[in-house]
């Protein structure tokens with residue numbers, strides 16, 4: 393495998409002595425862990441994955457100097473469930489958080505708890521979103537619920553507190569402050585979880601005019617008509633029809649038609665904006681005047697209005713990404729300046745992927761590629777020489793076992809993931825040939841579904857709101873436009889995937 397060759401060549405070029413001494417140090421010195429996770433960060437909006445949309449030079453560094461996972465998936469594409477899977481290393485049906493409504497039981501086993509029991513200083517800073525207070529952390533300072541973008545409230549070790557500023561900057565500063573104050577004789581594990589770029593995509597005030605002149609072409613399957621896709625016909629998550637003029641496009645139009653579903657009422661949006669000081673609010677209003685003017689020019693011209701909606705979506709979403717990238721740069725810089733680069737494993741990921749107009753959608757939830765797949769990259773110079781990538785099928789389920797493995801701690805038998813360390817250390821390790829997915833929530837017109845994805849094929853069963861099956865050949869149809877489930881000629885492949893689905897449900901103990 394290419395990975396082995398790359399590693400071997402790099403190792404030999406440094407000389408055998410240095411490789412040997414690294415191995416000795418591994419035993420003596422526990423690695424530090426910095427786990428950075430953003431919320432709803434699509435891999436399409438990371439230049440290491442897609443150079444066409446936005447530049448993310450700092451996030452890219454983690455991939456350039458480490459390993460980039462090109463087929464990293466979640467088990468259940470929505471915020472709280474993904475976080476519970478990552479912490480526990482178990483699927484949603486076993487960790488107690490199948491949807492955003494459940495409370496995470498903090499008494500259960502998590503990887504930070506195990507690290508703490510093994511001498512690690514642990515910290516959780518930023519978006520937690522699991523309803524119960526964090527457990528297993530020496531220090532925690534988290535946003536209540538979804539949190540706010542501006543001058544946000546936090547819960548610091550159980551105590552309500554408020555910080556002035558922009559949430560991404562605050563999470564970064566709190567994280568660096570904690571790194572500075574830690575006991576330098578012990579290894580550490582920092583979880584830095586950004587709120588951004590979650591809806592409703594409110595950028596840092598200094599970035600409100602970024603991308604003003606940019607052109608964002610619609611994705612080629614923006615106008616997917618959902619033929620053979622019964623679940624997509626009933627969802628309420630399209631850019632065209634389900635974004636709110638005020639909350640999503642930031643246009644202060646009280647008479648405009650608006651879409652308010654679930655808790656995302658416009659009132660909620662204004663409450664969030666009310667957090668700005670009068671000076672900040674003035675800056676905000678000034679910055680969006682251009683967009684407001686454009687809105688009245690295009691709103692009655694449908695094709696133009698669609699383009700405009702997509703552009704409004706991309707502008708604010710990407711403005712939020714720019715701050716996340718800056719944050720990663722600041723953390724990398726701190727590690728470098730403090731001699732922590734070599735012995736720290738840095739992970740960058742998102743709690744899931746996100747649709748940036750593919751199939752006409754925003755949001756996540758569905759088992760289509762853009763929502764199910766997340767960015768994942770790991771930098772760990774002691775073991776990964778850099779510029780590696782892999783297409784093996786990985787899941788957020790694997791993060792807990794990976795971090796425990798790197799820390800030299802045995803992985804509990806009841807964790808369901810596999811250590812990714814095997815991928816960069818031992819190319820001959822047999823790897824999974826399929827992944828299992830199960831989404832449960834019904835919000836925004838979404839239908840619960842489960843399915844299986846192999847390297848080439850995907851089989852999905854929607855149940856409850858809509859009962860239907862979908863089957864895709866990702867090699868001939870990477871945009872998942874043609875549901876082949878009822879087409880003649882695929883019976884054999886569908887049978888194989890169906891058997892695989894049953895096998896994985898048994899393996900992971902998911903009784904449907």
Ligand SMILES: [Ca+2]
Nearest residue numbers: 431432471743
């Ligand atoms: Ca999310």
